[in-house]
Amino acid sequence: AQSVTQPDIHITVSEGASLELRCNYSYGATPYLFWYVQSPGQGLQLLLKYFSGDTLVQGIKGFEAEFKRSQSSFNLRKPSVHWSDAAEYFCAVAGTGTASKLTFGTGTRLQVTL
Amino acid sequence: GAVVSQHPSWVICKSGTSVKIECRSLDFQATTMFWYRQFPKQSLMLMATSNEGSKATYEQGVEKDKFLINHASLTLSTLTVTSAHPEDSSFYICSASGRVSYNEQFFGPGTRLTVL
Numbered sequence: 001a002q003s004v005t006q007p008d009i010h011i012t013v014s015e016g017a018s019l020e021l022r023c024n025y026s027y028g029a030t031p032y033l034f035w036y037v038q039s040p041g042q043g044l045q046l047l048l049k050y051f052s053g054d055t056l057v058q059g060i061k062g063f064e065a066e067f068k069r070s071q072s073s074f075n076l077r078k079p080s081v082h083w084s085d086a087a088e089y090f091c092a093v094a095g096t097g098t099a100s101k102l103t104f105g106t107g108t109r110l111q112v113t114l
Numbered sequence: 115g116a117v118v119s120q121h122p123s124w125v126i127c128k129s130g131t132s133v134k135i136e137c138r139s140l141d142f143q144a145t146t147m148f149w150y151r152q153f154p155k156q157s158l159m160l161m162a163t164s165n166e167g168s169k170a171t172y173e174q175g176v177e178k179d180k181f182l183i184n185h186a187s188l189t190l191s192t193l194t195v196t197s198a199h200p201e202d203s204s205f206y207i208c209s210a211s212g213r214v215s216y217n218e219q220f221f222g223p224g225t226r227l228t229v230l
Contacts (some may be wrong), residue, residue, distance in 0.1 A: 031218050043223040044158075045118075051217065084164055090157060094217060100210075101148070102219060104157045 004092050006105035014093045014113050015071045015083050021108050023065075023077040024090035032094040033074040034102070035065055039087045047089075050074065061085070117141055118210050122131075127198055128230055132147035135193045135225045137208030143188040148219060151207040164191055170229035198229045202213070 003026045011021055022080045025031060032051050036044040048059025055067040074091060089108045094100040118138040127133050137147060146165050162178075164170040164185035172178045179228035180202075182194040184204040191210075195202050205226050 034218075036221075041224070041226070044209075044221040046218070049218065058190075075194075093167055100217065101163060106157045109155075112201075 002089050002103045003094065004029065004093050004103055006089075006091055006104035006108050008108045009106070010109045010111065010112060012111040013081050016080050019076075019078045019081045019085070019110070021081045021091075021110070022075045022103060022108070023076065023088050024072050025074060026072065027093055027095070029095075030069070032100070033065075033067060034092040034094070035059065035063070035074075035076045036090045036092060036104075037061075038090065038107075044090065045075070066083045081110075081112055083112045083114060086110055116215070116220045117131045118144075118152055118208065118220045119220040120206075120208055120225050124129060124228075126216045126230065129199050130197055132194055132196045133198055135195075135206055135208075135226060135227075137156060137191045137193070137210065137222050138213065139210045139220070142210075143222040144212045145188065146211045147185055148209045148211070148220050149163040149183060149191075149193050150207045150209070154205075157189065158207060161193075166215075175225075198227070200229045203229045212222060218226070 005024045034049045035047040047063045050056045050057045050067045091105040092102045094102050119138045121136045149161045152158045161176045162170045162172045170183035185191040207224040209221045210221045
């Protein structure tokens with residue numbers, strides 16, 4: 001069964017500082033990987049996804065993530081955080097079949113201090 | 115493109131009543147829709163997967179008689195919480211997947227259900 005681990009429940013960074021959110025997955029083959037962001041009381045917005053190809057993926061809002069097969073990781077990064085980035089971030093994994101189920105990590109809450 | 119809507123965005127009901135939540139794909143045909151439940155400060159838990167015209171597949175531990183899912187068309191799925199109780203209060207989120215991108219789900223904005 002597939003699973004996702006986000007080891008950091010809560011992270012606080014200063015505005016302008018760099019950010020890295022960790023994500024480790026477990027899946028028998030090469031998975032499809034996603035990062036979503038959720039603001040309070042809102043649905044999920046897709047930041048970026050990895051299906052195949054280049055292991056460094058660029059997303060919206062200046063985010064990027066790197067797929068490292070050897071470490072089973074898909075960490076999310078941003079070079080300079082803005083106060084509006086404060087939200088909950090979820091990493092998710094899906095199998096490679098059509099319309100496969102998503103398994104979410106427990107989420108990382110990002111707080112940005114001014 | 116690939117917009118999913120949910121209605122209502124929030125609902126308050128009395129214990130024992132039933133509540134229906136609609137999930138619509140506005141600009142694409144959703145061959146598969148998913149229903150998730152999210153408790154405060156927690157992750158999303160998949161409740162069920164539904165394919166258009168077929169019975170929903172429920173995850174282990176989800177009561178199919180309590181959470182009725184209908185996916186009657188390629189643009190509409192409904193979740194009915196029957197005989198709702200306070201413990202059913204939660205944030206319900208749907209997502210849809212279709213020919214626009216088979217392996218990507220597009221999420222609705224969620225429905226906040228409060229059962230008094």
